[in-house]
Amino acid sequence: MKKIPFLAFFLWAGASVLFAQKDLPTESVSILKDFDARLLESNKLDVPPTLPALDTTTKRQDYLVPPKPLTVNYEAPVLRPIGMRSVKQEKPYNGYLKAGGGVPASMYGELGYAFHSGEKFDGKAWLRHHNANRKSFENQRFANTDALINGNLYLDNNLAVEGRVGYTYDRVHFYGYDHDSLEFTPEQVRQDFKIFDLGGRLYNSERTDMDLNFAVAPSVYLMNDHYSNKETGFNLDLSATKWFSKKHPLRIGIRTDFTSYEDTVKQKLNNIYLQPVFTFHADFLKLKVGGNFASNRDVFSVFPDMEVLLRLWGDGLQIFAGAGGDLRKNTYRSMAEYNPFLQIRGSELRNTVWREFFGGAKGNLGWLEYQGRVSYGKASDLALFQTQYDSIGRPGITRFGVVYDTAQVFGISGTIKVKPMKSLVVTGTANFNTYDLSNENEAWGLPNLEFNASAVYTLLDGKATLKGEVYAADDIAFRDSENQPNFTGALLDLSFGGTYRITNNIGVFLDINNVLNNTRERWLDYPMFGINVLGGITARF
Numbered sequence: 352m353k354k355i356p357f358l359a360f361f362l363w364a365g366a367s368v369l370f371a372q373k374d375l376p377t378e379s380v381s382i383l384k385d386f387d388a389r390l391l392e393s394n395k396l397d398v399p400p401t402l403p404a405l406d407t408t409t410k411r412q413d414y415l416v417p418p419k420p421l422t423v424n425y426e427a428p429v430l431r432p433i434g435m436r437s438v439k440q441e442k443p444y445n446g447y448l449k450a451g452g453g454v455p456a457s458m459y460g461e462l463g464y465a466f467h468s469g470e471k472f473d474g475k476a477w478l479r480h481h482n483a484n485r486k487s488f489e490n491q492r493f494a495n496t497d498a499l500i501n502g503n504l505y506l507d508n509n510l511a512v513e514g515r516v517g518y519t520y521d522r523v524h525f526y527g528y529d530h531d532s533l534e535f536t537p538e539q540v541r542q543d544f545k546i547f548d549l550g551g552r553l554y555n556s557e558r559t560d561m562d563l564n565f566a567v568a569p570s571v572y573l574m575n576d577h578y579s580n581k582e583t584g585f586n587l588d589l590s591a592t593k594w595f596s597k598k599h600p601l602r603i604g605i606r607t608d609f610t611s612y613e614d615t616v617k618q619k620l621n622n623i624y625l626q627p628v629f630t631f632h633a634d635f636l637k638l639k640v641g642g643n644f645a646s647n648r649d650v651f652s653v654f655p656d657m658e659v660l661l662r663l664w665g666d667g668l669q670i671f672a673g674a675g676g677d678l679r680k681n682t683y684r685s686m687a688e689y690n691p692f693l694q695i696r697g698s699e700l701r702n703t704v705w706r707e708f709f710g711g712a713k714g715n716l717g718w719l720e721y722q723g724r725v726s727y728g729k730a731s732d733l734a735l736f737q738t739q740y741d742s743i744g745r746p747g748i749t750r751f752g753v754v755y756d757t758a759q760v761f762g763i764s765g766t767i768k769v770k771p772m773k774s775l776v777v778t779g780t781a782n783f784n785t786y787d788l789s790n791e792n793e794a795w796g797l798p799n800l801e802f803n804a805s806a807v808y809t810l811l812d813g814k815a816t817l818k819g820e821v822y823a824a825d826d827i828a829f830r831d832s833e834n835q836p837n838f839t840g841a842l843l844d845l846s847f848g849g850t851y852r853i854t855n856n857i858g859v860f861l862d863i864n865n866v867l868n869n870t871r872e873r874w875l876d877y878p879m880f881g882i883n884v885l886g887g888i889t890a891r892f
Contacts, residue, residue, distance in 0.1 A: 442855070444891040451860065451887015457483035459885055474502030485880055490526040490540050495519075503556075511556040515570075517548035523691045527749035527876035540748065543577040544687060562594035574684050580695055582612045582683045601629045602641075610682050612700055620700045622647050622678050628656050635662045645678045647702055652678065654706060664714075672710035679703040681734045686753060690736050690796065692874055694750040701755055704731040720768040726761070733758045733786075736796030738829050738875055749876040751796065758794065759787040779804035793828035793836060796874070800825040815851045822846075829875040842871040842879075850889065861886040 449461040460480045467473035482494035499517045506512065525540040550570030558564055568588040575581045590604040604626040612618045628641025641656035654676030662669050681701055687693050707728030714721055732755040739752045762784045769777045781802045786794040805820040822844040831837040848862035862885045870878040 444856075446890075446892040448890040448892070449860070449887065451885055453862075453883060453885035455483055455485040455487075455880065455883060457481070457883070457885060459887065470505060472502065472504050474500070476500050483880065483883070488526065488878070489530055490524040490535060490537055491878075491880070492524055492526075492537070494522040496521075505556055509555050509557050509559060511554055513552040513554070515548070515550040517546075519544070519546040519548075521546075521691070525692060525748050525750060527692065527874070528747045533747050535748075541577060542691070544691070545575055546684065547573045558594065562597060564592040564594075566590050572684070576687075578614075578696075580612075580614045580683065582610065584611075584682065584684065585609045598632045599630065601627075603627045608680065610680065610700065612683050612695075614696050618700050620647075620680060620682065620702065622680065622702065624678075626656070636660070639673070643675075643677055647678060652676075652704065666715045668712065668714045670710075670712045672708075674706075674708045676704075676706040679705050681732075681753070686734065690751055690874065692749070692751055692877060693736070694739050694752050698753040699755075701732045701734075703733055705729075707760075718770045721766065723763075723765045725763055728760045728762070729757070730760055731757045733794075735791060735794060736874075738795075738831070740832055749874075751874065754791065754795065756791045757789040761785045761787075774809040775806065777804070777806045795828055795830070798824050798827050811851075813852075815849065817849045818847065820846045824871075827873070831875070837875060839872040839875060842869055842873075843867060844869055852889075856891055858889040859887070860889055 445466060446464045447462070450459065452458050458480070461478070463475065463477040465473070465475045477499045478497070480494075480496045482492070484492040497517070497519050499515070501515045502513070504512045504514075521544040523542050523544075524537060525542065528535070548570070549572070550568070552566055552568040554566040554568075555564055566588070568586075568590075570586045570588075572584045573581075574583070585607075586609075587607045588604065589606070590602060592600050592602040594600050604624070606624040606626065608622045608624070610620045612620075623646045625644040626641065628639060631638040631640075637658075637660040639656070639658045643654040643656050645652045645654065655674040657675070658671060658673030660669055660671040679702065681703060683695050683700070687695070705728060707726050709724055709726035711722065711724035713723070735754045735756060736751040737754050739750045740747065762782070764780075764782045766780045767778065771777070779802075781800075783800050784797075785799065786797065788794060800823075802823040803820070805818060808817045809815070810817070822842065824842040826838040826841050829837050829839065844864075845866050846862065846864040847866065848860070850858055850860045852858035864883050864885070865880065866882055868881040870881050872878050
């Protein structure tokens with residue numbers, strides 16, 4: 352800063368010389384002294400900077416932020432266990448074998464195998480045979496053989512086809528006669544039931560995009576016996592189910608059930624059904640509303656199909672009530688399965704018109720499952736089984752014919768399943784029915800009270816099981832040879848058994864049945880097998 356005045360003075364002096372050269376003489380100029388310019392010392396002014404006074408007043412600011420909803424897409428979090436100990440998976444087995452024998456002279460064999468081919472095909476084959484012969488009681492013997500082949504083929508477009516072929520050969524003997532005065536060979540009193548089953552189904556293996564399921568299921572069976580009685584049944588079941596909100600199904604079913612029976616005459620029993628039903632599901636409520644519209648021989652019947660269920664305490668306590676009904680067919684096949692000592696000739700095939708109202712409670716507490724049910728119904732043409740003593744030309748042999756009556760039925764039933772510990776399961780069922788008949792004195796051949804209970808205990812890390820079972824029933828009414836009411840004795844049947852797996856593939860079993868040696872007659876003049884034992888080996892592969 353001090354050099355600036357000096358520089359200005361020098362420039363000014365130079366300019367003065369240039370402009371004054373015209374007045375100078377032309378002679379030379381001598382410089383006597385160098386120019387020496389100096390500035391005097393200046394007094395420095397010290398001006399310190401100062402900050403403005405702080406503004407300590409508080410001002411309220413109002414902000415206006417317009418709302419703008421934001422859509423945020425995020426995946427639900429995945430919970431992963433930490434430090435879970437891996438468990439070795441048990442090797443899957445496709446095959447099963449059970450074979451053995453016992454006393455009285457008996458043989459048992461069962462073989463099953465499941466097979467599959469990726470996700471395109473699965474199926475199973477099953478064969479079972481059981482026979483027994485109590486040689487100390489003439490002709491008290493039986494033999495039963497069942498076979499089944501079933502398969503599912505999964506096609507494109509969510510379609511699947513199921514096929515089923517089954518065969519049953521059941522041989523019994525009419526040993527209900529006076530063994531002190533009569534004697535028959537096994538061939539004279541034998542009865543054979545041969546049943547061939549064929550069925551199929553076309554259905555969607557998974558629910559479609561429209562939440563719609565459908566199925567077309569035809570089936571047919573052919574039955575004949577040792578006395579040239581024949582029966583044919585054909586059933587076509589068409590059904591479609593539409594789901595609303597993925598949990599409320601509306602199902603519509605159309606079913607044709609045709610039966611043709613032939614002995615010395617020919618009978619037909621054909622039913623057609625239309626069965627629409629809608630079920631509403633909520634957290635505390637399930638409501639089913641529907642109907643069963645049935646037609647037989649130009650007679651049209653309407654039955655309710657309704658039920659309401661309330662969850663009072665989750666799954667632990669539920670109460671329900673409803674009404675239902677149906678045409679229950681009494682065919683030769685259904686009646687012979689219930690009573691194999693049936694004499695069908697001279698009997699008429701009819702529908703039992705069944706209507707009922709019911710209510711009860713049920714629940715599942717994890718360690719306890721239970722259900723209790725009370726019902727009242729009316730059965731028109733209820734099938735009863737009455738004794739016949741002069742059947743098929745062999746007097747003295749007790750057989751059973753069918754009589755029909757109208758009955759009002761009051762019933763109480765219950766089931767229970769208890770798991771007091773992980774390795775013990777106890778189950779029980781009980782049924783009690785009373786019959787108020789219009790014409791007959793008793794409900795011939797039908798029990799009033801039946802009770803069954805069982806317990807299964809697993810030990811040795813699942814390698815062994817022990818079981819016990821009790822079965823009880825009250826007396827059953829029949830007419831004896833004097834045409835008088837006769838009541839068979841009550842039944843108390845105790846059974847025990849167990850299994851043990853020696854290796855992963857091989858095991859053994861033992862069943863001791865009817866240890867009290869009760870020979871009560873379930874069907875009049877046909878005592879049961881007393882104590883009997885069956886044991887053998889099991890295998891899986």
